[in-house]
Every structure is written in structure tokens, then in C-alpha cells.
Amino acid sequence: MSDDVPDLAFDETDRLPAIAQDADSGEVLMLAYVTPEAVERTRETGRAHYYSRSREELWEKGATSGHVQHVREIRVDCDGDTLLYLVDQEGGACHTGYESCFYRTIDGEVVGEQVFDPEAVYDE
Amino acid sequence: MSDDVPDLAFDETDRLPAIAQDADSGEVLMLAYVTPEAVERTRETGRAHYYSRSREELWEKGATSGHVQHVREIRVDCDGDTLLYLVDQEGGACHTGYESCFYRTIDGEVVGEQVFDPEAVYDE
Numbered sequence: 685m686s687d688d689v690p691d692l693a694f695d696e697t698d699r700l701p702a703i704a705q706d707a708d709s710g711e712v713l714m715l716a717y718v719t720p721e722a723v724e725r726t727r728e729t730g731r732a733h734y735y736s737r738s739r740e741e742l743w744e745k746g747a748t749s750g751h752v753q754h755v756r757e758i759r760v761d762c763d764g765d766t767l768l769y770l771v772d773q774e775g776g777a778c779h780t781g782y783e784s785c786f787y788r789t790i791d792g793e794v795v796g797e798q799v800f801d802p803e804a805v806y807d808e
Numbered sequence: 809m810s811d812d813v814p815d816l817a818f819d820e821t822d823r824l825p826a827i828a829q830d831a832d833s834g835e836v837l838m839l840a841y842v843t844p845e846a847v848e849r850t851r852e853t854g855r856a857h858y859y860s861r862s863r864e865e866l867w868e869k870g871a872t873s874g875h876v877q878h879v880r881e882i883r884v885d886c887d888g889d890t891l892l893y894l895v896d897q898e899g900g901a902c903h904t905g906y907e908s909c910f911y912r913t914i915d916g917e918v919v920g921e922q923v924f925d926p927e928a929v930y931d932e
Contacts, residue, residue, distance in 0.1 A: 689916040701825055703836060710834025712827060715890040727914075759919070761909040762902050766839040768910045778886050785885040786892045790851075792813040795883070 693765040694720065699735060702767040704745075704777060707756045713777035714785040716745075718767060723758075730755055732769050749805045751775035776800050817889040818844065823859060826891040828869075828901060831880045837901035838909040840869075842891060847882075854879055856893050873929045875899035900924050 694700050698720065704713040716734035718726070722742055725733040729744075732753035736743045746752030753771035760767060776799040778785040787796025818824050822844065828837040840858035842850070846866055849857040853868075856877035860867040870876030877895035884891060900923040902909040911920025 690912055690914065692914075701839060703827055703839065705836055712829055712836060712892055715825060715827065715885065723914075757919075758914040759910040760912050760914050761839065762904050762906075762911070763909075766909075767914070768836055780886050782886075785887075785890075786883040787886070788814055788884050790814065790816075790847075790882040790884050790891070795881075 690760040690764050692720070692723070692760065692767075693763060695765070699737075700765050700767065702732075702734065702769055704732060704753055704769045704771050704773075706773055707770040708772070711784050712786055713753075713771070713773055713783070723767070726755055726758070726769070732771060745777075746774060749775065749779075751777065751800075751805075753777070775805075779806070781805075814884040814888050816844070816847070816884065816891075817887060819889070823861075824889050824891065826856075826858065826893055828856060828877055828893045828895050828897075830897055831894040832896070835908050836910055837877075837895070837897055837907070847891070850879055850882070850893070856895060869901075870898060873899065873903075875901065875924075875929075877901070899929075903930070905929075 699717045702718045703715050719735040722733040722735050732745045734743050751774050755769050757770040776783045781798045781800045781802040782796040783799045823841045826842045827839050843859040846857040846859050856869045858867050875898050879893050881894040900907045905922045905924045905926040906920040907923045
């Protein structure tokens, strides 16, 4: 390919933020962090992988809930320090049951749509 | 208002990432970082403010270029550690002249639209 492949500017902890956006509706679903390994696994499998900062481990979105993200395209920003995953989301992206993690305004008004019951998905 | 106002979970450096999304087209335009002061100034003025990590200062998007972002709504994610600005973007969001900073795929294919000439905007 003749295009220049963008350099990725991971930070000093080898991470950068990745935004997941629904490829069809354009809804911004979530933001999480990725390591080089998470990006590699995402490209290999076609399913979104992230790095959990609290659990300190590679994490496949939906591995527990079944709410995987099929990645259609990965974009890089101008500085190479943020990724954008364009995805087909199974179920909902948010562990609260909402389609998007951004289901509230800064004033607390709920503007998102709840698409599953989190107790039914995670409580077993 | 009866809704619970979400707590914002700024990190140890008092920052968190904010995604700017075009309120009409749904295009993800950029990601930058905000401090409590940047959020406050954004709410007061209705124009997107961020914190420049390289210049270490509060920054109004478009103050130099004129490419300001009129903020229609601010959303908060489930953990309170990321914001989503829904904006009307004047000109283009990216300093390269593209409408969005995410104008390339991870393989370097240019998929975005150039909407202004950066030399005409910044070279004076």
C-alpha cells in the first residue's frame, strides 16, 4: 500500500485511549484504553480488545456479557495518540444496560436507551 | 431538577478526556483533555474549552483559527471519567485542515474530508 502507516503514540505506560462508535448509527458507545497487544488482538480477531486499568489485563469487550464489538475499521487521529473503533455492537456497550456509556447529560438527565437488563447478563 | 448530577472522576492530574462529536452528522471530531476549569468555562460560554497538556494551559478550541465548537450538550459516561461534547463545529476540527482528526485508518488510508487549507488559517 502506498499510504503512510500512522505511528501510534502510546503514552509512558504504553496505553492510549480508544473510542468505540457504532458504525451504523454513529452513536459514541464508550471510551477505554488500549495497549499495543490490545490493538494487535483487535486486528487479528476483528473483535474489540482493550486494556483494563483496574484489573491490569487485556480484556475482550463482551467476553463475559456476550456483548462483543465487531470492528469494521480502526481510525487514528492526527497525533496518533487516540484510536477510533467503528463497530457493530452486540447488545449494549454499557455494563448498566444502556446502549452507550454516555447515557446521561452532565446535569444527570438520562438521554440514552436501555437495551438489556444488567442483572440478567452479569448475575450468575 | 430531580436527576442525580453525575460526579466527575478527574484523574490524579485533575484531567479527563473529552470527545467532541458533530451534533448533526455524528462524526467524531477529536479527543482532548479537560480540567474542572475547562468544563466550567465550556458551560459558561457554550464554546468548547480544553486543557493543553503540551502548553499546560486552558485552551479555547478555535481561539486562533476561528474554528470554534458551539456545545449543544455535554454527556458523561457511566464511570464519570470521560465527557462527550456534542458540538456544532465551525470550519474543521483538525489543525491539518480535515473536518475530523480521525481522517486516516490505522493502515494510513485517508478517509476524511479536508475542509480548509491549514496554511491559510495558521500562517500569519
